[in-house]
Amino acid sequence: MKNTILSIASFLLVAFSFAQQPATPAMEVEKSLQQREQLTENSLVKNLPFTNIGPTIMSGRVVDFAVNPANPTEFYVGYASGGVWHTKNNGTTFTPILDNSPTQNVGSLAVDWKTGTIWVGTGEVNASRSSYAGIGLLQSKDNGKSWKNMGLQDSHHISKIIINPNNNDEVVVAAVGHLYSTNSERGVYKTMDGGKTWNKTLFVNDQSGIIEMDADPNNFNLMFASSWDKDRKAWNFRGSGEGSAIYKSTDGGSNWIKVSGAGSGFPSGEGVGRIGLAVFDENTVYAVHDNQFRREESAVENKEDDLSKEQFKTMTSSQFLALDDKKLNAYLKNNGFQEKYRADNVKSMVRGGTVKPADLATYLEDANAMLFDTPVIGAEVYKSTDGGTTWKKTHDGFLEGLYYSYGYYFGKIHVDPNDVNGIYIYGVPIIKSKDGGKTFSSISASNVHADHHALWINPNKPGHLIDGNDGGVNISYDDGENWIKNNAPSVGQFYAIQVDNEKPYNVYGGLQDNGVWVGANTYEASPGWRQDGEYPYKFIMGGDGMQIEVDSRNSDIVYTGFQFGNYFRLDRSTNSQEYIQPKHELGESPYRFNWQTPILLSSHNQDILYLGGNKLMRSMNQGQDWTAISDDLTNGGKQGNVAYGTLTSISESPFAFGLLYTGSDDGLVYVSKNAGGNWIKISETFQKDLWVSRVIASEHKKERVYVTLNGYRWDDFTPYVYMSDDYGATWTSIASNLPMSPVNVIREDSENENILYLGTDNGAYVSFNEGESWEVFASGLPNVAVHDLRIQAREKELLVGTHGRSIYKADISLLQGFSESKQNDILISEIPSVRASGRWGSKGFNQYGDYYEPTHKIQVYSPVRGTAKLSVATEDGKTLKNWEVEVDKGISVVDYNMTLSEKGVKVLEKKDRKVKKADNGSTYLPVGKYNFSVTVNGKAEVVAFEIK
Secondary structure (H helix, E strand, O other), X not given: OOOEOOOHHHHHHHHHOOOOOOOOOHHHHHHHHHHHHHHHHHOOOOOOOOEEOOOOOOOOOEEEEEEOOOOOOOEEEEEOOOEEEEEOOOXXXXXXXXOOOOOOOEEEEEEEOOOOEEEEEEOOOOOOOOOOOOOOEEXXXXXXXXXXXXXXXXXXXXXXXXXXXXEEEEEEEEEOOOOOOOOOOOEEEEEOOOOOOOEEEEOOEOOEEEEEEEEEOOEEXXXXXXXXXOEEOOOOEEOOOOOOEEEEEOOOOOOOEEOOOOOOOOOOOOOEEEEEEEEOOOOOEEEEEEEEEEOOHHHOOOOOOOOOHHHHHHOOHHHHHOOOHHHHHHHHHHOOOXXXXXXXXXXXXXXXXXXXXXXXXXXXXXXXXXHHOOXXXXXXXXXXXXXXOOOEEOOOOOOOOOOXXXXXXXXXEEEOOOOOOOEEEEOOOEEEEOOOXXXXXXXXXXXXXXXXXXXXEXXXXXXXXXXXXXXXXXXXXXXXXXXXXXXXXXXXXXXXEEEOOOOOOEEEEEEOOOEEEEEEOOOOOOOOHHHHOOOOOEEEEOOOOOOOEEOOOOOOEEEEEEOOOEEEEEEOOOOEEEEOOOOOOEOEOOOOOOOOOOEEEOOOOOOOEEEEOOOEEEEOOOOOOOEEOOOOOOOOOOOOOOOOOOEEEEEEOOOOOOOEEEEEOOOOEEEEOOOOOOOEEOOOOOOOOOEEEEEEEOOOOOOOEEEEEEOHHHOOOOOEEEEEOOOOOOOEEOOOOOOOOOEEEEEEOOOOOOOEEEEEOOEEEEEOOOOOOOEEOOOOOOOOOEEEEEEEOOOOEEEEEEEOOOEEEEEOHHHHOOOHHHOOOOEEOOOOOEOOOOOOOEOXXXXXXXXXXXXXXXXXXXXXXXXXXXXXXXXOOOEEEEEEEEEOOEEEEEEEOOEOOHHHHHHHHHOOOOOOEOOOOXXXXXXXXXXXXXXXXXXXXXXXXXXX
16 A cells, blocks of 8 residues: 555654644633633623524534434434534424533534433534534533533543443543644543543543444443544644554443454554444444545546546656647646637647646646545445454445545444444445445435435334434435435524625625525524525525625625635626636646635725735736736745645725735735735734734724734634734734634724624624723624624624524614713614504404514613613603613613503593504504603613604
């Protein structure tokens, strides 16, 4: 066998050429969670309501199931960054149960169905770009009303929890450990006292954790576990190593022996990658292996008549010039070369010596192509029939199209409890075998998303499957021939969101592996759309959805795309699209594009589009033609298999065309004051090598700029937030009282220059004093990763794009009127006019339904906690209704249902205003103008409203 993709020597060169940032200690994380809890309790905005506006139908990444064996219509679903959801009606509806915990990041689930105790292993284990760290083991005994941390806080990612069915105090846990750094809290842990104390029973090394563990369904004491030797960096992922192996325990995980060493038949060495396990009985065990050894050259298929990229790497100039023009043109066209590169002019360039044949291979070697173009052996299945002593590969040849080169993202195998030869494996598709792994067939379907991560097989009903993938939950009752889609939860994983100025305005969003969608902000989740077949959100782009820019002159013109800078200009009025990614010249090194390549429409001219590779590109004509207006604005890239040395953020000042800022994934920030004529580095005082998650030019002050740095890819959870009032010449930290959590986005308020909004990997914040202190948003918004924030200025609404719980919005009109000079006043949000309705207090046409009762949610700011006296009166001050509510210090929401009191009825009757009781016995305000007042501790405020 050949060497692995990355030898140990070259790995060490990559790993230590950057100064390692220190991982945040578990003790600091725990202290920070307590700090956040206290901040939430004291927050002035903790009651500001956030409403989820979906979407739901595309869902998000599922990582695990826990199914009631006595009633499989009840089960729990764990989403990678969207929490845990519970259904009791076979997935028709779900209820979130992890919202009261400090995290929504999930790796594994287990339920003791006898007692109802739920265990959650936090931290996703798939090692993707957004596999967030957890905070250890969580336990709930009241179905999620409360959660208790049971330890292993520094394990970050927990892959499996096995409860002894005969003794629920005996629990065995597999921990993967840190994703981006080495640590010792990884391996297998066991408790005999329900989690009060833990004993580490298996430890391989500080970079090899336990990725899978399975027990004999009839014998808890017989277990198998697989270790995974890996290392992820921002510029490189090594997914295999000597530490990857299979272990066996015969005493319930207390002791382990390695069973995949030399002579066992299972691969060993540097190329051993992620391993999944399935135990049928004491003799029969299956393993699926992501083999990272390279294929033999003869095994790499190549059609004899076609040209391939590899051929050009060794081709001489004379051999190139002898190629058939028709064949060469087909290669150039099929591989996306620019129109100017066709056989005759490329041969002319080779003949003149300006281009070499190898440049035709280099031209194509971007990060996206390399995902699918690395000739590793890939997925393979092994079987042991002697309890793990020896292993044998079950199939001939390769399992093509299952893992490609990113098998780290998959790695599960399942065996049918009633059929020793019935196995299921999955990667991009899901496939099954009925002959013990000799042959496989696909059980994917048109309504089943790709990229699978979890499967449950009903031991009592053959063919009943529950599948979890990047697109949610699917259920089958005929062994995968047909599937039901069960995507009620709002668990979309957004990278970026955007808004337009239509009425009602639309919200756009790019999602992990679910493309780009657009829908009206008025969306309310409901299954009613199935009646007319029109889901309120529309799919407009595939792949991993990325950033979106909308032409303010014509919202049908949308710029968006998918990973690694593959952007398009869409005309939604004609359903047309044009590919607009900037192309380097033949003979130059390809541009480097980040997974989340930044784009920006100039606010000064909506024909001007910016796009960041490793250089900043500018188009003056909507992306048709491009010019690089900078040299490389990064540290120049890095040896590795992940695109790196790329721009991550672009901003242009609204005060001056060409006042530009860029930020890169390797920690550099630049400014140009002359449209790219020259660039000045302004990041020298920042911590080195951190990802620039945002650089934002101020909307309120020309000289002002904000920068956020993100240490997630170093397991550094420190919040880095900076402000400059001199174009970045000097910086002030405004992280102040923020708890530990990497920062993804900062936004200024559109009206109030003192207000800033912040999104982190664990929630969202607001500052009323330019970052001197921060307040936590909490009402309706769980502790979830926030990747983007947008403000719809006309409607005074804040949009929150989360990576795990879709999109939220909140009315910020009251916030925008807040200032330090008003902090001791009563403030009331504007009350929009209401249209009167004969439905108020009526059942309408449904006599068996509930009465329709209007409600108006009114935001009130009080400088103190206490009793608020509320009143509704006529324009001339005649009281129609009085009542009292308790309010917190800060913002509270009070409900008003448009009713008036009996005394109020008499007041109106004296004014010859006719009113009558509705069917529910209440009397509602008639058409007219009214005043709403709030009095707290002797201070009062009044706002007018109208019923039309």
